[in-house]
Amino acid sequence: MKTYDVMVIGSGFAGMAATLFAAERGLSVAQTGATGGIDFSTGFIDLLAVHPIAEQKVWEDPFAALVALRRDLPDHPYCRVSDDEICRALEQFTTFLGRHGLCYRGRTGKNTLTLTAAGTMKPTYLLPCTAWNGVKAWETKAPTLLVDFSGLKGLSARQIAEVRKDSWPNLKVARIKFPGMGGELYPEHMAWSMADPARRAELAQTVAPFVADAEYVGFPAILGMTDTTAVLSHLEELLGRPVFEIPTLPPSIAGPRLRAAFDRGLPALGVRTYTQKLITKAACSEEGFSFTAGSGSTSVEIFAKSAILASGRFFGKGLKANRHRIFEAVFDLPVSQPENRALWHRPEFFDPQGHEVNQAGIETDENLRPLDAQGRVFHPRLHAAGAILAHQDWMRMKCGAGLAIATAYKAVASL
Amino acid sequence: MTILTTRVLIIGAGVTGAGLLRDLALRGVQALLIEQRDVNSGASGGNHGLLHSGARYVASDVEAAVECREEGDILRRLAPQCIEDTGGLFVAVRGDDERYVSDFSGLCAKSGVPCRGLELRTARAMEPALSENLIAAFAVQDGAVDPFMLSLDNIAQAMSLGCSMRRNLAAVSMEVTDGRVTLVRCRDITTGGEVLIEAELVINASGAWAGRIAALAGAHINILYSMGSLIITQDRIATRVINRLRPPSDADILVPGGTVSILGTTSIRVPTPDGCRPSVAETDRIIDDARDMLPILDRTRYIRAYAGVRPLVSLGPAGDDRAVSRGFSLIDHAGEGVENFMTITGGKLTTYRLMAEKAADLACAKLGVAAPCLTRTEPLPPSSMGKWTEPGRGPKSWVENRAEDDIVLCECEMVSRSVIDAIVDEAKDMRGRSMLKAIGMRSRVGKGPCQGGFCGPRITGHLYDREVSTGTQGLAELKTFTERRWRGFSPILWGVPLMQADLQEALHCGAMDLEFGPAPSTRDEESENCPATAFKEPS
Numbered sequence: 001m002k003t004y005d006v007m008v009i010g011s012g013f014a015g016m017a018a019t020l021f022a023a024e025r026g027l028s029v030a031q032t033g034a035t036g037g038i039d040f041s042t043g044f045i046d047l048l049a050v051h052p053i054a055e056q057k058v059w060e061d062p063f064a065a066l067v068a069l070r071r072d073l074p075d076h077p078y079c080r081v082s083d084d085e086i087c088r089a090l091e092q093f094t095t096f097l098g099r100h101g102l103c104y105r106g107r108t109g110k111n112t113l114t115l116t117a118a119g120t121m122k123p124t125y126l127l128p129c130t131a132w133n134g135v136k137a138w139e140t141k142a143p144t145l146l147v148d149f150s151g152l153k154g155l156s157a158r159q160i161a162e163v164r165k166d167s168w169p170n171l172k173v174a175r176i177k178f179p180g181m182g183g184e185l186y187p188e189h190m191a192w193s194m195a196d197p198a199r200r201a202e203l204a205q206t207v208a209p210f211v212a213d214a215e216y217v218g219f220p221a222i223l224g225m226t227d228t229t230a231v232l233s234h235l236e237e238l239l240g241r242p243v244f245e246i247p248t249l250p251p252s253i254a255g256p257r258l259r260a261a262f263d264r265g266l267p268a269l270g271v272r273t274y275t276q277k278l279i280t281k282a283a284c285s286e287e288g289f290s291f292t293a294g295s296g297s298t299s300v301e302i303f304a305k306s307a308i309l310a311s312g313r314f315f316g317k318g319l320k321a322n323r324h325r326i327f328e329a330v331f332d333l334p335v336s337q338p339e340n341r342a343l344w345h346r347p348e349f350f351d352p353q354g355h356e357v358n359q360a361g362i363e364t365d366e367n368l369r370p371l372d373a374q375g376r377v378f379h380p381r382l383h384a385a386g387a388i389l390a391h392q393d394w395m396r397m398k399c400g401a402g403l404a405i406a407t408a409y410k411a412v413a414s415l
Numbered sequence: 416m417t418i419l420t421t422r423v424l425i426i427g428a429g430v431t432g433a434g435l436l437r438d439l440a441l442r443g444v445q446a447l448l449i450e451q452r453d454v455n456s457g458a459s460g461g462n463h464g465l466l467h468s469g470a471r472y473v474a475s476d477v478e479a480a481v482e483c484r485e486e487g488d489i490l491r492r493l494a495p496q497c498i499e500d501t502g503g504l505f506v507a508v509r510g511d512d513e514r515y516v517s518d519f520s521g522l523c524a525k526s527g528v529p530c531r532g533l534e535l536r537t538a539r540a541m542e543p544a545l546s547e548n549l550i551a552a553f554a555v556q557d558g559a560v561d562p563f564m565l566s567l568d569n570i571a572q573a574m575s576l577g578c579s580m581r582r583n584l585a586a587v588s589m590e591v592t593d594g595r596v597t598l599v600r601c602r603d604i605t606t607g608g609e610v611l612i613e614a615e616l617v618i619n620a621s622g623a624w625a626g627r628i629a630a631l632a633g634a635h636i637n638i639l640y641s642m643g644s645l646i647i648t649q650d651r652i653a654t655r656v657i658n659r660l661r662p663p664s665d666a667d668i669l670v671p672g673g674t675v676s677i678l679g680t681t682s683i684r685v686p687t688p689d690g691c692r693p694s695v696a697e698t699d700r701i702i703d704d705a706r707d708m709l710p711i712l713d714r715t716r717y718i719r720a721y722a723g724v725r726p727l728v729s730l731g732p733a734g735d736d737r738a739v740s741r742g743f744s745l746i747d748h749a750g751e752g753v754e755n756f757m758t759i760t761g762g763k764l765t766t767y768r769l770m771a772e773k774a775a776d777l778a779c780a781k782l783g784v785a786a787p788c789l790t791r792t793e794p795l796p797p798s799s800m801g802k803w804t805e806p807g808r809g810p811k812s813w814v815e816n817r818a819e820d821d822i823v824l825c826e827c828e829m830v831s832r833s834v835i836d837a838i839v840d841e842a843k844d845m846r847g848r849s850m851l852k853a854i855g856m857r858s859r860v861g862k863g864p865c866q867g868g869f870c871g872p873r874i875t876g877h878l879y880d881r882e883v884s885t886g887t888q889g890l891a892e893l894k895t896f897t898e899r900r901w902r903g904f905s906p907i908l909w910g911v912p913l914m915q916a917d918l919q920e921a922l923h924c925g926a927m928d929l930e931f932g933p934a935p936s937t938r939d940e941e942s943e944n945c946p947a948t949a950f951k952e953p954s
Contacts, residue, residue: 040918042926056931118872118890118927121952153822156876162885175880184822249872250922314917321909323699342695345908349901349920350894350930357913358920395925 004030004272006415007291007304009279009330010318012037013404014310014386016262017089020096021412022308023269030302031266032274032293037316037387037400042116042247043221043254045090045104046394047125047402048078049111053393054353060111062125062402075391078399080368081406089409090402094126100261101226103129113138115218115246117155119163123398128254130221130228134244137216143170145214146246147207149178152185154249155220174210179203187253190222194231204238211239221245221253226260274300278317279330284379306381306415309333309362309370310408311388318388319360326360331382334373336363336390354393361390367414368407383411417603417610421447421579423778424599424614426586426628427621429459430562431759433569434771434790435620440576441793442779442786447578447612449601451585453856454566457622457688459764461723463645463670463677465656466490466498466558467765470505470530473522474515475663479742480526483765487556490768494795497565501671503557503656504538505530508707509548511661516551519660523555530555542653544711557656559671562764563804563856571798583848584610589617589631594754596632605848616755616778623688623726625760632756634748637729640686642722644693645679646701646907649716649864652676652709659708666704669712673805678705678712685724693720698906717907718864719900728761743770747777755781800841803834803858824877825870827863834858835874839883849892850883851875852899864912867900868919872927891933897923928952 004027008019011033019031047062051069059065063083070079081089094104106112106126113121115134127135137144146157157173164171178185179202180193193199211217217235223245224231235243247254266273277294288305311318311330320329326337337360338344344357362384363371372378385407387394394400423439425432428450439446450456469483491500507516523530531554538552539545545552570580583604590598599612619628626638651671659667665681681697698720706713728744743762759774772788779786802808812834821833835854842853851874854860860874861867875893878884884892908916923929931952 037921040921040926116927117876118929118932120890120928120932122926122928151820151822153824153873153876156879158882159876159879159884159889162879163887163890165886183819247926249869314914315921317914321913323702323909340695341699341909344695345905345916347692347905349897349905350924352930354924355920357908395920396930398925398928400921400925 001290001301001303002030002272004028004302004304005306006030007032007289007302007307008310009033009307010310010312010316010386011273011275012310012312012316012386013041013401014312014408016258017093017405017408018308018310018385018412019266019271020262020269021089021092021409022415023266023271024092025412027415028270030272030274030304032277032279033311034276034278034317037312038258039255040250041255041258041401042252043128043131043257044114044122044124044247045094045126045401045405046398047086047090047111049123049398051397053396056352058123061109062111063109073391077368077389077392077403077407080364080366081410085409085413086402086406089406090126092409093405096265097258097261100265101228102257102261103229105129105132115160117246117249119160125402128228128245130223130232130245131247132244133216133242134218134246136242137218137244138168141168141170142215143213144172144216144218145207145211146171146173146218147210148173148175148220149185149190150175151181151183152178152187152190152220152248154187154252155246160246172210172214174207176206176210179206187220187222187248187251188225188256191225191253194222194224195227197234200231200234201238204235207239211241215241217241217243219243219245221247225253225257226264228257274302282330284331284382288381306383308408308411309382309384309388310386310404313361313387316387326357328362328388331370331378333362333370333378335360352396354396358393358395359391361388361392363390368411369414381415383414385411416608418613419447419610420613421445422615422782423447424449424612424617426617426619427457427624428454428566428570428580428582429457429620429622430455430566430569430764430767431459431622431762431770432620433566434767435618435759435774436573436578436580437569437795438771438775438788438790439778440573440578441789442775442784444779444782444784444786445577446573447614448570448573448580449584449586449612450580450582451604453582453853454570455563457624458723458725459562459566459622461645461721462562462643462764463668463679464560464562464672465668465670465764466560467763468503468556469526469528470503470523470553470555470557471658471663473526473528474518476742477526479763480528482742482769483763484526484528486766486769487558489791490560490765491558493793494565494568496797497561497568497795499559499671501558501655503555503658504533504542505553505555505658505660506538506545506549506708507551507660508546509550510707511550511659513550515662516660519553528555542655542657544652544709545657546708546710548707551660553660557658559656560764561804567800568795568798571800572796581610586628586631591632591753594752596753596756616781618774618778619756619758620760620774622760623724625726625758629748629758632748632753634751634753634756634758636746636758636760638760639684639727639729640688641725641727642683642685642691643680643725644697644701644720644722645677646693646698646717646720647672648676648678648712649718650675652711652715657709664704666701669705669709675718688724688726691722691724692902693722693906695906716911718912719862719866719903720906721903726760745770745773745777803830803838824873825860825863827865827870828859830858830860830870832877835860835877836881839878839881849895850878851892851896855896855899861896861900864915865919866904866915867897868915868922871896871900872922887933890929894929894933
């Protein structure tokens, strides 16, 4: 049986971050997980933008928001990490991504509004560099051409221009045929095809007639898979204008880009990843944890001295629910949850208060160690990170990736 | 202001109003059908889609049983495109009332309802999902009917014969002069404008809203509102309709609906027919009860719940709603001094044609028209209006007629852009306030496992591309559409559907911040009347 220092359960933002942080500390790490949240990511790294959610109060300074949040919500997982830890975690995380071709930027201590596929403006903390020119274009309301493609669903330039027309009247749109492809288009195919400089030239040629007096050109996020910076600057050169990307609805390439960066970078740090395998059995002893990952003939046995539970919520399969209760999928840890199913969701989907079920999750101690039914530490070397933690609503607070990365950092630091 | 004149005004485009429009059209009587929302917005769109053999009523209501038997035969013969003639079973399990079981076939015989006893082994071979605890089984002639296609086909033929229909037109008041309704004042829900209608005769076919419409003319009907909730399984559980053989109660019937099965129903008295929605408690109760008959229902995946309000005409002291007659009520308000006004309500989907016939008979007598009813003998021609509501139609069309640049916008039900375009072109000014909602009503869009989570935003983008949506109106429509789906989605969220909902919320709120932006409308009245204002977003 393989023995590792740490087993990371989960391959979303929290799992990837925990794996990275542990490996960069020189620990031997195994990681399991199925397709999850990161694959549906927009690529933005939210830290914290909305609090209290019921008031929909939007903060420009996420650290000021953190002060208020820690004061108002003493059970929120952000109360377990310091600002300093958060900053170091984000720094280490984005440095790694930068080394693997995904450059990030933002304004220190400030949230930035960025365009979504719906045409709404979303506050976020760190943006892929490929989106940055869009921020500048929006802030100056510069004349901008938005391009979309026949056959690509998931982004309508006209929708964005319509939704924004009162606040950004200088938006023009063009729908073009993507060079070399017909029928229904998929962002990932398009992005890979952009690796070819000749294809970029064809694209620029097709777009050029529409540019006119536009000062910026925006595209759906299809500008390269692993070489986004090169693709972007080449297009800028060809069009003579700053270019930016807007993430499309799933399937998008924002998530696969992140996953691919980890796929390239983690093995180099000695990480053993068991992809597309969920933990089917887990046993704890004083020495550590014995896991079975996957089932049937392809299952593997793994032993680890420590473990980090970063298995996400329902979509990530970290939490499961039947008609009567919510339970945790690997250790059957107690899950803090509403009394009954009638209280899980509110009558309105878009209720600003969010659904009570979103607050469900694992209770931990100060060091993010899950608690058992008696409120004691379940195992001294089991930690939890990310969305599985109770008392947070990352979707409405706009803190998904930030919370995942920061708690992963803290969990690893507490090993 | 618009003034319309018509010989007969029918209020309410449920299946009864639709059937009545056709009946009158076939008798050569020009009629106008108006509807405050859309076709089958009320109970006609919120039922099992069960074509009753009559067996359900043999113990409680012999008249209803006979009507169902006769009408079922007529519909099977004359409107086969709307019906899946599945056959049905009545089954009892251990613990059920054995006296009721032993009386059953005799009661069926008395009503002339065909019924054949089955060996338990045979029944379980026919429907393997049935419990091992079966104690009795009978075969009957139940079937499944597509109520949307039925109403749309009725309307289509009537329109081809010169009758007309207006959706999104709500009757708000009536002028009664010398014992006659002389003017019906309506509000166009889409424009907010006033429309006046002059008719020789006004027929109230507004189902659960019949009491309110009657009151506009100063007439009085005591309607009880009985809400019934149903849940839809992800897959089809049984080939046939399966009924629990016991006195009518909750969770007694499982009806096939194309690729799914529909389980229900409950019966809860509600104070108003507006804004009914299924609850978690009801959904649980349905499953907890029905699993005795079909244990698989305890571990099956559900995709949606929904609820409709039965209009029950109260004729005596209030008691159990199921004890109130399921027969229909045809009320001539001449008895209350309004000569040219009548109400047809109550009844069942299966007997809609008979209800329309009886109402049309009375209408013709009042109008002095001698033409006989033809709906009993004339086939109902299939139309194209209801075609996209048919499960499997979208994928079939996509595979057969696929153009290279046609893309699939709804992947659960395989509805392509060209289908959406066809629906948009047909809907035109009948769209009401929301084209997205109109598309949902006329197709399988939003009805698959994602419940609109993915197809909603995609079709919204397409509607902007087509310039059907402008400004923030498209986002407001998306939010309203999502809230409408949520009504039926939220009661069944555990297991895989909960994962789906988690993803949908991550997409709509986590990624697109749609909890900000234009306010959705969730109450029926609001969704129809309130323009999208208050665009709140981060600043």
